[in-house]
Amino acid sequence: MSLTLPATTGADRPPALGLWSTTDHGRTxxxxxxxxxxxxxxxxxxxxxxxAVQVRITRAGLPAAAGARLVRSIRNLPLTLPLxxxxxxxxxxxxxxPLLQAVPAGVEDGGGSASERAKKELVGLIETLEPGSALPSERALSERLDIARMTLRNAVDELTLAGRVSRRRGSGTYVAESKLLCRITPDGVNLDPVAPGAGFGHVHVVRDVVEADSDVAADLALAPGDLVLHIGRLLLADHRPFGLISRHIPIARLAETPGAPSAMRWFTGRTAREExxxxLSTASPPEARTLDLSxxxxxxxxxxxxxxxxGAPLERTRVLVRGDRAILDLSSPPST
Structure with a gap:
């Protein structure tokens, strides 16, 4: 590691910074x-x-020469508990x-950081399990890996965001499942599993006339509170919730249709273009409950x-799917 520091004017000023790292699973x-x-x-x-951990450095009572060159001193300090x-x-x-964690250029992080070590240990465990397998409880993992529970929780949060694991409400943490190829279709989304399996489909969870909120109203050129038809469907993959489709259609536009049962087909056929x-997003609390996810x-x-x-809006569709399983296909269909 090389280090360049600006020149200081006062001979008795403390060092510009201190660097630190840990070894022995954070105990040194x-x-x-x-x-x-x-x-x-x-x-x-x-x-x-x-x-907290405080390091106190005391220098010998020697005069400090302002023009002396910089050197570095290294001390290994044992701790009673991991940092x-x-x-x-x-x-x-x-x-x-001021402190800065040392990560020398060109050298892989050896896992000195407790958080990094926790992630590496968890990734190693994940690679031995099948997709969808449950991880041990937080308490069991903390004892098994000798890692503080807060550090372990932070590592799991990072792996969740990276799509390596998923949390289920009230159930636990699971290895990320197989990926699904998602294609946008006029009806919302079409699922094409990379690893095919049974249990793919959808169920209707809502079909009602509601007042448009500000987001829906803005997309449909309505005033907030105008009535819209809301059709909501829950997407299933491997018999488990995978995503949600919310379709909103202005009631005033539906009045232009010839009536059921051909109304929706006639309505969709009027689409000239789509925006x-x-x-990336996160689920709202109600959506998270429906999807059984954190x-x-x-x-x-x-x-x-x-x-x-x-150019007048006909309908608005919002599709929300699990980011850890979705592969989005935006390719155009082959021309005939």
Whole structure:
């Protein structure tokens, strides 16, 4: 590791920063202190409790030469408990030193960080399990990996966002399941599993006339509170909730149709073009409950607004699917 520091004007100023890392599963703290060659370190002590670790550096009572070049001193300090998420501070003759975790260029992180080690341990465990398998409980994992539960929880959160695991409300944490190829269709979404299996389909969860909220009203050029037909469907994959489709149609536009049972086909046939937005999202609390997922679960959302030949909105469809399982196919169908 190379380190370049700006020149300082005062001979008695503390070091510009201190670097640190951990070894031995977080039980040994390695500190690196860049200081002037003329300064000597007399003592390095550590005090710790359940929330914080403080390193105190005392220099020998020697005059400091302002023009002396910088050198680095390294000390390995044993801790009674792994550093984990505890707050780390360092002082030089009572003056605080800014801290930076050391990650040398060109060298892989050896897992010194408790959080990184937790992720590596969890990934190793995940790779031994089948998709959809349950992970051990948080308590069991904490004891098995010798990692603080808060550190473990943070690692699971990161793996959830990365799509490696998923959380089910009141059930636990599971290895991410097989991916599904999703194609946008006039009806919302078509699922094409990469690893085919039974249990794919949808069920209607709502069909009602409701007042348009601000988002729906904006997409459909309505005033908030105008009436719309809301058709909601729950998508199933492997017999489990995979996503939601919410379709909103202005009641005033439906009045133009010839009536049931051909009304919806006639209505969809008037679509001249579509406007689509795709974004990463999270589920709202009601959506998370319906999908039996944690709100931390990454979701893929797209909004599609169908317009007639005059540019007036006909309907608005919002599709929300699990981001850890979805592969979005935007390719155009082959021309005939």
């Amino acid at each position: 703290l390695a500190v690196l202190i860049p200081h002037r060659q003329s300064e000597r370190i007399a003592d390095v002590s550590v005090s710790e409790n359940s929330r 984990g998420n505890r707050r780390l501070t360092m002082t030089w003759d009572g003056e605080p030193i 689509t937005r795709i974004q 709100q931390l679960q990454p979701m893929l959302a797209w909004h599609k607004t169908a317009l007639d030949d005059t």
